[in-house]
Amino acid sequence: MNKAETKKAQYVMVGGFLGAGKTTSLLRFAHYLRDAGKSVGLITNDQSYGLVDTALAQFQGFDVEEITGGCFCCRFESLVDASRKLSEATRPDVFLAEPVGSCTDLRASVTFPLRRIYGEDFRVAPLSVLMDPIRASRVLGLREGKAFSSKVLYVYEKQLEEADFLVINKTELVSSEELSALDRALAERYPDAKRFQVSAREGTGLDDWFQAVLSSEPTANTAPDVDYDVYAEGEALLGWFNGTWDFESSEAIDGNTFLQQLGQRVRDACHEFGGEIGHLKMILAPSEMASDMAAIHVVRNDSALELSHRLQAPLESGELLVNLRVEGPPEKVREVCLQSLQAHLQEYPKLQAKQRHVESFSPARPNPTYRMAAR
Ligand SMILES: Nc1nc2c(ncn2[C@@H]2O[C@H](COP(=O)(O)OP(=O)(O)OP(=O)(O)O)[C@@H](O)[C@H]2O)c(=O)[nH]1
Numbered sequence: 001m002n003k004a005e006t007k008k009a010q011y012v013m014v015g016g017f018l019g020a021g022k023t024t025s026l027l028r029f030a031h032y033l034r035d036a037g038k039s040v041g042l043i044t045n046d047q048s049y050g051l052v053d054t055a056l057a058q059f060q061g062f063d064v065e066e067i068t069g070g071c072f073c074c075r076f077e078s079l080v081d082a083s084r085k086l087s088e089a090t091r092p093d094v095f096l097a098e099p100v101g102s103c104t105d106l107r108a109s110v111t112f113p114l115r116r117i118y119g120e121d122f123r124v125a126p127l128s129v130l131m132d133p134i135r136a137s138r139v140l141g142l143r144e145g146k147a148f149s150s151k152v153l154y155v156y157e158k159q160l161e162e163a164d165f166l167v168i169n170k171t172e173l174v175s176s177e178e179l180s181a182l183d184r185a186l187a188e189r190y191p192d193a194k195r196f197q198v199s200a201r202e203g204t205g206l207d208d209w210f211q212a213v214l215s216s217e218p219t220a221n222t223a224p225d226v227d228y229d230v231y232a233e234g235e236a237l238l239g240w241f242n243g244t245w246d247f248e249s250s251e252a253i254d255g256n257t258f259l260q261q262l263g264q265r266v267r268d269a270c271h272e273f274g275g276e277i278g279h280l281k282m283i284l285a286p287s288e289m290a291s292d293m294a295a296i297h298v299v300r301n302d303s304a305l306e307l308s309h310r311l312q313a314p315l316e317s318g319e320l321l322v323n324l325r326v327e328g329p330p331e332k333v334r335e336v337c338l339q340s341l342q343a344h345l346q347e348y349p350k351l352q353a354k355q356r357h358v359e360s361f362s363p364a365r366p367n368p369t370y371r372m373a374a375r
């Protein structure tokens, strides 16, 4: 069968800043597609490996390809390779891809090149950019509270500027007045984008958004200008930490409490040094059971710590995965994580933790494989 006869796979990208709810929404999207009888391939992306997002997607039974070592735009060919690998494995009807939360310029570096170079293989959907309404209201000056520094905010605003679809997520977290004020501000600043209001957690508003994604094409003919010096400096202000430990305890522990308390320690330590958290996410999973795990998230220094997955049973051994993205030097971010874990382990004298992988860094200057300013 030649390509013209084969139905093209759809390529859907959901961007947005760290902690906006991309993974949660994409997993909802994956279930929506699966329920409609379509096959789905998920693509996760990060600067390094040991990803909580990949573990969360696999936990829900989806095929996932992980692209690490840089963002989609800088590892464009890996993105295409990842799609091919998924194609061989499951022949997805739809690829759902999550770019790194500190990444922008996706229209010029992914959407346009994919359409131009691989247009026979993929039908590229409009770019959705997701927002946490509290974070977005702060960025747009509608709400008090700690924000990131101006170069990090440059990246945030560029993400909004390039969106075909602007999606306010977590709508249940704010009042209807605040939601309307945010929606009005977005409409004024970005009149060409289509706007949606959803709650990925509660499942509201999602079907309209998913249907629009699947049935429309990106309409913009040009990409916004991006000053790569400011973009690079903004990303470089963020510290990344990924760590994986194997642990064993001679006495079963309550993993949910273990993880929540560790999360609180890390959050308090970030607060103390004045680093604004983009996203702290951690997973604790037993070694022998693929169907049980605890996961916690913190998406701002003043956000509630969320236990998004709860372990069903106490555990004696398993794996701990920590991903932290925060504004601050990577050495400080590493120190915060390691010292918090060390202090926490003192409360668990029967538990031994063996470090498997630990890494901290700031994202390198983005250097896209392709940059096409027009489609
Ligand atoms: N209240 C509320 N929380 C949500 C909603 N959607 C996602 N979250 C929570 O927001 C946090 C971050 O969600 P993720 O889906 O991991 O966010 P992300 O954008 O993928 O984060 P990164 O990959 O780190 O950039 C988690 O605690 C989610 O449970 C929502 O609709 N309402």
Ligand SMILES: [Mg+2]
Pocket: 022, 023, 024, 053, 098
């Ligand atoms: Mg994610």
